[in-house]
Amino acid sequence: MEARLMKESRTIQTKLVLPPDTNHMNSIFGGKVLAYIDEIAGITAMKHARRQVVVTASIDSVDFLSSAHVGDVLELEANVTSTGRTSMEVYVRVKSKNLQTGEERLTTESFLTMVAMGDDGKPTPVAAVIPESEGEKRFFETAPARREHRKQRAKTPR
Numbered sequence: 001m002e003a004r005l006m007k008e009s010r011t012i013q014t015k016l017v018l019p020p021d022t023n024h025m026n027s028i029f030g031g032k033v034l035a036y037i038d039e040i041a042g043i044t045a046m047k048h049a050r051r052q053v054v055v056t057a058s059i060d061s062v063d064f065l066s067s068a069h070v071g072d073v074l075e076l077e078a079n080v081t082s083t084g085r086t087s088m089e090v091y092v093r094v095k096s097k098n099l100q101t102g103e104e105r106l107t108t109e110s111f112l113t114m115v116a117m118g119d120d121g122k123p124t125p126v127a128a129v130i131p132e133s134e135g136e137k138r139f140f141e142t143a144p145a146r147r148e149h150r151k152q153r154a155k156t157p158r
Helices: 032-048 134-155
Strands: 011-016 054-059 073-083 087-097 104-116
Touching: 032 054, 032 073, 032 087, 032 104, 054 087, 073 134, 087 134
Parallel strands: none
Antiparallel strands: 011 073, 054 104, 073 087, 087 104
């Protein structure tokens, strides 16, 4: 299987924060943001794997760095940053933007692990990923440490 450029999986989505998406403080529900993150990570992984079915294996810690409010626009961007045999690490960044003031804030960052599924319902191999830009290379080079951290976290008794 031929490796694919990291930019081939890049996915961008824009969402408007609407009143039903928010709590009594008019800020977006964290669960709504998580759903958006999972959705874009899935699409990104599908593009890389060239498969219609991928599943979420894990979501690394999600830090809500700032809130988004009714009327704000959320800009989500995702890329496959590294791959295993059947898994893909996907980085998702969420920014909020107030269109009246032009203020932009980083809302959330997260890494997810997605697994490509074959027609038989079992994990199927995926192509390696090739970084090009300095930022892509940084994500790619730091991926083994994140993978090891996930393995250690999975071994920790709950």
